[in-house]
Amino acid sequence: MEHIVVIGGGQAGSSLVARLRTAGFEGAITLVCGEAVPPYQRPPLSKAYLLGEMEEARLYLRPESFYAEKDIALRLGSPVVAIDRAAKTVTLEDGVLPYDQLALTTGSVPRRLPAAMGGNLGGVYEVRNLLDVGRMQPAFGPGKRALIVGGGYIGLEAAAVAAKLGVEVTLVEMAPRILQRVAAPETSDYFRELHRAHGVDIREGLGLETLLGDEQVSGARFSDGSEIAVDFVIVGVGIAPDAALAEAAGLAVDNGIVVDGQGRTSDPAIWAAGDCATFPRNGQMIRLESVQNAIDQAELVADNMLGAGRDYDPMPWFWSDQYDVKLQIAGLNTGYDRVVVRKGDDGALSHWYYAGDTLLAVDAMNDSRNYMIGKRLIEAGKSPSPEQITDPATNMKALLRQ
Numbered sequence: 109m110e111h112i113v114v115i116g117g118g119q120a121g122s123s124l125v126a127r128l129r130t131a132g133f134e135g136a137i138t139l140v141c142g143e144a145v146p147p148y149q150r151p152p153l154s155k156a157y158l159l160g161e162m163e164e165a166r167l168y169l170r171p172e173s174f175y176a177e178k179d180i181a182l183r184l185g186s187p188v189v190a191i192d193r194a195a196k197t198v199t200l201e202d203g204v205l206p207y208d209q210l211a212l213t214t215g216s217v218p219r220r221l222p223a224a225m226g227g228n229l230g231g232v233y234e235v236r237n238l239l240d241v242g243r244m245q246p247a248f249g250p251g252k253r254a255l256i257v258g259g260g261y262i263g264l265e266a267a268a269v270a271a272k273l274g275v276e277v278t279l280v281e282m283a284p285r286i287l288q289r290v291a292a293p294e295t296s297d298y299f300r301e302l303h304r305a306h307g308v309d310i311r312e313g314l315g316l317e318t319l320l321g322d323e324q325v326s327g328a329r330f331s332d333g334s335e336i337a338v339d340f341v342i343v344g345v346g347i348a349p350d351a352a353l354a355e356a357a358g359l360a361v362d363n364g365i366v367v368d369g370q371g372r373t374s375d376p377a378i379w380a381a382g383d384c385a386t387f388p389r390n391g392q393m394i395r396l397e398s399v400q401n402a403i404d405q406a407e408l409v410a411d412n413m414l415g416a417g418r419d420y421d422p423m424p425w426f427w428s429d430q431y432d433v434k435l436q437i438a439g440l441n442t443g444y445d446r447v448v449v450r451k452g453d454d455g456a457l458s459h460w461y462y463a464g465d466t467l468l469a470v471d472a473m474n475d476s477r478n479y480m481i482g483k484r485l486i487e488a489g490k491s492p493s494p495e496q497i498t499d500p501a502t503n504m505k506a507l508l509r510q
């Protein structure tokens with residue numbers, strides 16, 4: 109009987125094994141989870157779950173009974189430490205498993221502050237997994253002072269949660285503006301104002317020089333020489349694809365595990381999907397860090413492991429929750445040269461990214477209607493003119509029929 113082993117029980121790993129069964133695979137499946145719990149969703153870790161408004165049980169992607177019912181063996185809390193490609197085996201901390209086909213869905217690891225900058229001090233946290241949240245949650249409380257390092261989505265979401273819980277928050281971003289890597293200045297401006305209105309002290313174009321403290325963090329010094337006192341720090345300075353196992357096994361790795369359009373690595377028996385994989389799109393190698401990508405790519409890889417032979421052509425979408433604002437993003441804005449703004453009722457707002465006449469992406473703030481319209485336009489390859497978007501008289505739904 110054929111045995112498929114999947115390493116990494118996260119969003120992608122869970123989707124991959126579920127799809128193998130829906131697609132009719134009747135051989136043996138083992139999902140190896142480095143963490144001691146079944147696969148769960150990460151987005152709430154910096155949103156409702158961190159805020160204490162969501163129970164742990166709701167984080168799990170599927171009940172544990174699902175895996176038993178589908179005859180999927182879960183190996184919890186036992187990370188794979190090595191892959192032997194010649195012998196086609198993987199070595200776990202507590203045993204060896206043979207495989208016929210192998211998939212790597214190992215996700216990513218948060219970048220840490222170097223120890224020389226105080227990264228190892230007590231009270232310094234990253235937000236990647238349930239254990240991280242368990243460690244940091246007791247630090248949140250009215251009157252506590254937090255420093256958030258990094259103005260990307262995770263840093264901003266953590267800042268919003270902390271501010272809502274009465275924490276005094278300072279957020280530093282080394283780049284000239286928050287969200288610089290992922291969004292247009294218009295979107296950065298919107299979120300800067302939102303945070304400032306909730307009392308968060310956002311300082312852009314300012315680097316962290318070092319954290320201060322002996323064993324426990326007590327302060328921070330910045331690149332302009334200024335210092336603040338802090339009780340805890342959350343580091344949100346990006347992630348790196350977790351490609352260590354793949355690299356040690358001699359697979360091609362370049363900012364992630366290199367796969368072809370179908371999701372196959374440089375070894376034909378080994379596949380990869382999710383945060384850890386870098387894949388070809390429009391003549392470039394890219395890597396996406398999102399739930400959409402983890403699910404869609406993993407499901408495609410499952411089909412391809414069974415011989416479907418299809419290429420991955422993602423339609424990216426993403427979201428972020430901060431205070432009472434839901435940001436929804438459709439498309440990828442890479443290469444945009446113009447952004448136009450559509451204002452709706454009740455504060456609904458959307459930013460539309462163009463490259464020449466081509467619509468690339470939409471950021472919609474409390475505007476799910478225009479998010480859906482933008483997403484469907486992009487999926488259909490339709491590009492209304494920027495003038496149509498900004499004209500309040502335009503019937504947006506009618507654009508789909510053009």
Ligand SMILES: Cc1cc2nc3c(=O)[nH]c(=O)nc-3n(C[C@H](O)[C@H](O)[C@H](O)COP(=O)(O)OP(=O)(O)OC[C@H]3O[C@@H](n4cnc5c(N)ncnc54)[C@H](O)[C@@H]3O)c2cc1C
Nearest residue numbers: 116118119120142150151187188215382383397398399402
């Ligand atoms: C706080 C936070 C908020 C986020 N918010 C959003 C959001 O709002 N919207 C959105 O689209 N995306 C969001 N993301 C990103 C999204 O969660 C990830 O893109 C997604 O989880 C990627 O899925 P994955 O399966 O590739 O990796 P992961 O979900 O990270 O799973 C990888 C798993 O592999 C395990 N693993 C690694 N190495 C081994 C090994 N050697 N042996 C066994 N197991 C191993 C890891 O322990 C981990 O459990 C957020 C992420 C975080 C951390």
